[in-house]
Each structure stands twice: as C-alpha cells, then as structure tokens.
Amino acid sequence: MEHNELEQDKDTAERKVQDVVLGIMQLAMMNHEVIHIHVRYSSHINNFNLCVYPISASYVATIREELFDIDISMNRNRFEDGATPLQQLLELEDKLLELIAEAKDNAGVAA
Numbered sequence: 001m002e003h004n005e006l007e008q009d010k011d012t013a014e015r016k017v018q019d020v021v022l023g024i025m026q027l028a029m030m031n032h033e034v035i036h037i038h039v040r041y042s043s044h045i046n047n048f049n050l051c052v053y054p055i056s057a058s059y060v061a062t063i064r065e066e067l068f069d070i071d072i073s074m075n076r077n078r079f080e081d082g083a084t085p086l087q088q089l090l091e092l093e094d095k096l097l098e099l100i101a102e103a104k105d106n107a108g109v110a111a
Helices: 003-030 085-107
Strands: 035-042 047-054 068-073
Touching: 003 035, 003 085, 035 085, 047 085, 068 085
Parallel strands: none
Antiparallel strands: 035 047, 047 068
C-alpha cells in the first residue's frame, strides 16, 4: 500500500470517528428533556468523555449519581481488547441509545 493510500485510509477513519461523535452530541441535544448527557472532548489529549445522569440529578450536590461514565482515547486502541476508537464509540452509541430508551420509558415518552 502506498503512502497516499495509507493517508486516505487514516483520513476516512478519522471522518467516521468524527461522524459518530457528532451523532452522540446530537443524541444528547435531542433527548435533554428525559436524560442528561454530558459530552466533552479534550483536544490537548485527544480524549472523548461522556457522563450520563438521570433527569432527576441534583447539580447542587457535589456528588452526583451517574448512570454511565466513560473516557475514550482517540489516539490508541483500548488495552483490554484492542478495540479501536471507532469501535469504542459505536459501542458507546449503542449503550447511550439503551439509556435514552429506558429514560423515555420511565418518563412515559414514546421512543
């Protein structure tokens, strides 16, 4: 494989990662009335973080009970199983869809 082809493959993979991240952000924005999804990207370490809280979460207290919390390094594969950042984000998106569906069910909203 030539250098240009490797660069194109890397660019394509990065666009796919960005598409999934944007999709997760869109889910957070579209479902803010039933679940609190905090999305953060730290560019200085190329890290994606997502925390999910129930709609009833108190933001006055210093300790909140989160439903889900994950950090994904966009620079490397996961140590435990070698999952790429894209694979990890897709797993995260699936988990987030489950949490949203559960929150909507609890709130009596049509999924």
